[in-house]
Amino acid sequence: MLVLSGLLIVVLGFAFRLNPLLVVTCAGVVTGLAGGLGFEKTIGTLGHAFTESRYVAIVWLVLPVIGMLERAGLKERARDVVMQMQRATTGRVLLAYLALRQATAALGLVSLGGHPQMVRPLIAPMAEGAAERDVPGLDQATRHRIRAHAAAVDNIGVFFGEDIFIAIGSILLIKGVMEQAGVRVLPTELAVWAIPTAIAAFVIHGTRLLMLDRQLRKGTR
């Protein structure tokens, strides 16, 4: 039971909005000590796993490209393109990206998106640009809300698209866990049963995006 104290630290730390790095480190140390690893072994386990997980940070390699293009006006261009398309509202831009992200993820093309490479330089400025044209005197809080929605669309699109592809990590994990327990499941059938939720995700989130348009328009009156 004592090893669960790390989870408690995580919950409290995030609830009180302490610095997440500190929260996670404390949770790791406390869990290791409570699990009887001893101080040195706990720090070592953290260090070893951190070094082994360096691949997680590889997404940042794209920043020099994005930075160089931002310097040359990429965000401004993305905004202009959308502003010229009268029918491209904030909600519709995001809806189109949701469809694209879900469809490509379903084909296994999960790297066709992501926050550093797609959302910051392209999708967020486009969604914001459309609102700038449609909503006179767009305030900062609304801008932030639109950006948060741009990031959310990327997540929702990939999460509820990728499982339709049979060779994605989560499908292989399901197969592995079930097989260890002596239950045979087929990747193709697992993928088929991801489709109902994928459709529901598109309908539910799509509706919310179109409602966002209405809220943006109302906010101006």
Place this chain on the structure above:
Amino acid sequence: MITLEFLYRLMGLLTGATALINLRDTTNPNRIWNAAFWGLWAISFLVGTWLSDLASGLLIMTMVAVATIRGVRCSGTESTSLTERVASARRWGNRLFLPALAVPFFTLLANATIGRITIDGAPLVEAKQVTLVSLGLATLVSLSIGMLMLRPPLRAPLTEARRLMDSVGWAAMLPQLLAALGAVFAAAGVGKVVSALAASWIPSGAPFLSVTAYTLGMALLTMLMGNAFAAFPVMTLGIGLPLLVTGLHGNPTIIAAIGMLSGFCGTLMTPMAANFNLVPVALLELPDRYAVIRAQIPTALSLLVVNTLLIYFLAFPR
């Protein structure tokens, strides 16, 4: 053979350059601390493979201490003015999108090809690492295309990357640190304790309650662990298989597939999934740390209800 080590050296160069540019920037009063944070990370990328586990552990403790006490403060403003950027955007037009779209394009292209290349019978890239190596190579190609096309000063990519790295700040390190926390959880046996707890609390028999316990459990445990992959074995072996499949003769394929997707609903609602929910907050310069989670919660909760109903109505013999 190209391995992850090659990408780590590149990351080492990027974080190292970020540290150096910060160190030389006398306009930033926090420059020493920014440089210390990025410099320590650079050490981990450059020589981490050969450091002892304890040394690596102490290194990250120092990084966390620097980030907590002094913070990584956003430094540079954009090196070109708004008017310059608007003029440049006019001049280049839609061609500006080319190097940006080249990143996903070449990632996919490399993904489809480099796994098949062999040199003297040995694969050029190990199969497991193809996706990451593809992303790294695509970045280099796109950078070259952009440099040839736009002809900015040679140091522009690094000074701009430093501006972005500083604005993301400590959040850049969080996903990697959370992965390390997951390893400590595993080593200390947190999963086993949770699955024993889960099994002892669950009402057995009533179908709807059992299904709800499974889908809700997947979402909640994913929120705690930050990762549906960590929650799936615990909840499926603890509740899904014994209660829903063995006890109520449910279809294991449907239960497992939709169970995993219920976990994804949890991923949308937790700061523990930092790379999805907190990193974009930093990247998009949002003041509310939980802004992205807030935008996702209504969809996540609705889908959790949908998933519960789907399992309840589709997975059991009528």
